[in-house]
Amino acid sequence: MNSEVITVGLLHPGSMGAAFGAQLRRRNVRVLWCMDGRSSRSRARAEDAGLEGVQNLAQLVARADVLLSLCPPAAAVDVAQQVAACGFDGGLYIEANAITPHRVREVSGLLPGTVVIDGAVVGSPPVGGKQPTLYLSGAPDGCSQVASLFAASDVKPHVLGAEVGTASALKLSYSSYQKVSRILAALAYGVADANGVADELVKIAGKRGGSYLTETGYIPKTASRAWRWGPELDDAAALLREAGLPDELMRASSGVLHQWASARDRELTVAEALALLHVDHGREGHDEP
Incomplete structure (x- = not known):
């Protein structure tokens, strides 16, 4: 060509x-x-x-x-x-x-x-x-x-x-791990921050090379890309089902990304990104008639 x-x-x-x-x-x-x-x-x-x-x-x-x-x-x-x-x-x-x-x-x-x-x-x-x-x-x-x-x-x-499909299988295998790892890092940092130990968490993670837990600046980036990542993880869940493997983790991760839907292409702080994930469990199921 x-x-x-x-x-x-x-x-x-x-x-x-x-x-x-x-x-x-x-x-x-x-x-x-x-x-x-x-x-x-x-x-x-x-x-x-x-x-x-x-x-x-x-x-x-x-x-x-x-x-x-x-x-x-x-x-x-x-x-x-x-x-x-x-x-x-x-x-x-x-x-x-x-x-x-x-x-x-x-x-x-x-x-x-x-x-x-x-x-x-x-x-x-x-x-x-x-x-x-x-x-x-x-x-x-x-x-x-x-x-x-x-x-x-x-x-x-x-x-x-x-074989058509081989490249996509590789992509979803890799990206599902990468993206879910980013989500887990954001949640781990969020719960540590809520309990006043975020800095200590980052210090612990820093003792291990390549931990996403040290890259707190990526949390807002994850939030801003959630609108694209969510459907990708939905496809990753489908691929897991086709392979006879559990898909619950992938579907739950997609659910977390859905909570960031309003962050599409926005520039947020870490605190603002985490705030969008907060769920008021005290109000769930207790709406007044």
């Missing part, structure tokens, strides 16, 4: 998507995005990344050789349905969202004339020298084409095999 004559349609320019688009632009790949219904923040990210806007999804689908789907996990199948309704056929569709292998195969079934590649991003957006890995699985030729798109960029492709 000659990157200089390929047109990629990006769905959509969030923080990860815009950063991926910028990496492609540095390799002279033409990158389109759909402006219809998108926020001013999306527009600003797209402009900063050097992406070319089109008015609607039909125009994007008609002009793109490759579609890269990087959207909130809960919307992944809906986005694929919209693409299918626009008649995308014969191109390459990279399903790079954190969803279950079953849902990736559902996306593939929606696009029967398209090569669907299962993609999974592990790591932070490729900004400021950060180099996330883009795990790939699916048709070997398709995986090779995707890998060539990102050659010599800060996105590092890694092909896992020919």
Whole structure:
């Protein structure tokens, strides 16, 4: 695949998507995005990344050789349905969202004339020298084409095999551990803080290398990303059920994230983030008639 004559349609320019688009632009790949219904923040990210806007999804689908789907996990199948309704056929569709292998195969079934590649991003957006890995699985030729798109960029492709769903299984396995660990760290710090021993907790954690308990500044970041992380953990719970493993911990973690729903993309202090988790157990079940 000659990157200089390929047109990629990006769905959509969030923080990860815009950063991926910028990496492609540095390799002279033409990158389109759909402006219809998108926020001013999306527009600003797209402009900063050097992406070319089109008015609607039909125009994007008609002009793109490759579609890269990087959207909130809960919307992944809906986005694929919209693409299918626009008649995308014969191109390459990279399903790079954190969803279950079953849902990736559902996306593939929606696009029967398209090569669907299962993609999974592990790591932070490729900004400021950060180099996330883009795990790939699916048709070997398709995986090779995707890998060539990102050659010599800060996105590092890694092909896992020919079965669609393998990359997503790896992503959910890793991200479920990582995200639940962040949630547990926030709750542990919250209960320590409520009892006046937060500083001592951090000192104890500091004696062990790499403990999330020492990264208290990440608590507000977890809160602001909860709207995306919750659906991802719901998919992780579904994957556990499919494997015959207990899913209660994952579903409970998703429930904690739901309490942070109002924190979407907000800049909070640690105290403000923890306050959103407080539950008044004394009032539960005692509403006056």
